[in-house]
Amino acid sequence: MAAKQNMSDNFRRSPCPVAGILDIVGDKWTLLVVRDLFAGKQTYSEFQKSPERIPSNILADRLKRLLEYGIIEKEPYQTRPVRYRYALTGRGRELGKVLKAMVAWGEKHIPGSRSVIKP
Amino acid sequence: MAAKQNMSDNFRRSPCPVAGILDIVGDKWTLLVVRDLFAGKQTYSEFQKSPERIPSNILADRLKRLLEYGIIEKEPYQTRPVRYRYALTGRGRELGKVLKAMVAWGEKHIPGSRSVIKP
DNA sequence: TTTAGTAACTTTCAATATGCAAGTCGGTTG
DNA sequence: CAACCGACTTGCATATTGAAAGTTACTAAA
Numbered sequence: 001m002a003a004k005q006n007m008s009d010n011f012r013r014s015p016c017p018v019a020g021i022l023d024i025v026g027d028k029w030t031l032l033v034v035r036d037l038f039a040g041k042q043t044y045s046e047f048q049k050s051p052e053r054i055p056s057n058i059l060a061d062r063l064k065r066l067l068e069y070g071i072i073e074k075e076p077y078q079t080r081p082v083r084y085r086y087a088l089t090g091r092g093r094e095l096g097k098v099l100k101a102m103v104a105w106g107e108k109h110i111p112g113s114r115s116v117i118k119p
Numbered sequence: 120m121a122a123k124q125n126m127s128d129n130f131r132r133s134p135c136p137v138a139g140i141l142d143i144v145g146d147k148w149t150l151l152v153v154r155d156l157f158a159g160k161q162t163y164s165e166f167q168k169s170p171e172r173i174p175s176n177i178l179a180d181r182l183k184r185l186l187e188y189g190i191i192e193k194e195p196y197q198t199r200p201v202r203y204r205y206a207l208t209g210r211g212r213e214l215g216k217v218l219k220a221m222v223a224w225g226e227k228h229i230p231g232s233r234s235v236i237k238p
Numbered sequence: 239t240t241t242a243g244t245a246a247c248t249t250t251c252a253a254t255a256t257g258c259a260a261g262t263c264g265g266t267t268g
Numbered sequence: 269c270a271a272c273c274g275a276c277t278t279g280c281a282t283a284t285t286g287a288a289a290g291t292t293a294c295t296a297a298a
Binding site: 015043044045048056057059060081082084 | 244248249
Binding site: 028029055056057058080081082 | 284285287292294295
């Protein structure tokens with residue numbers, strides 16, 4: 001767990017920071033969860049309701065990975081029954097610039113795109 | 120082909136620009152090819168020599184997709200035998216901001232990262 | 239006191255994507 | 269003619285994804 005928190009794995013594909021970030025968020029779904037957090041969503045069921053309809057098993061896996069890499073954190077907001085809330089860490093919030101650059105590119109080059117994130 | 124060039128597919132997961140860009144470059148390899156192009160690489164064999172060792176079939180597939188989406192273009196730089204050079208289009212060059220944001224995040228949060236891209 | 243409902247997952251299994259190795263094609267060089 | 273090069277393509281085993289259903293813990297309604 002600390003192994004991934006500090007990312008000291010020497011199993012990285014290369015020392016390139018682009019390769020490094022892609023090893024963490026380089027897939028079709030992970031950054032959509034991060035986007036949802038920026039958009040104010042906090043719970044598992046809220047993520048599931050997003051228009052892309054992320055499969056439940058994938059969502060569980062991505063949340064686990066984001067936790068392992070210290071990009072999000074999880075805390076119970078009620079007991080009996082226990083329910084959890086997810087939030088971005090500092091490290092996660094710093095992905096905002098990546099997301100903003102993506103939004104800019106998408107709005108310019110993909111017709112019909114309209115942002116959901118507040119800047 | 121024009122169908123993808125203008126991205127008028129209504130098969131997109133959602134109108135979100137983040138989802139849209141992830142449908143195009145959201146995987147472990149595509150942005151590494153784009154990074155290589157920013158780093159001055161131009162040919163198939165140069166891409167293959169990058170430290171992440173992209174599998175040949177994946178490289179061929181990603182180049183094809185990048186061409187379809189108008190992010191790169193291909194031209195022969197010699198005949199007999201014919202050899203090709205790839206280059207970023209305007210649309211491709213505009214991914215520079217996404218890459219730069221990723222480099223910044225990676226250098227800050229992934230120990231041992233060192234950039235290969237010239238700003 | 240079953241019955242229904244909700245949130246947060248987990249499991250199963252078929253379909254798709256990835257990765258490695260080897261092969262192909264057109265052509266040049268020794 | 270044998271070896272080599274660049275740019276791919278093919279075959280096949282393994283890994284990941286996705287759709288759907290199931291589980292757990294608990295509350296509220298009938």
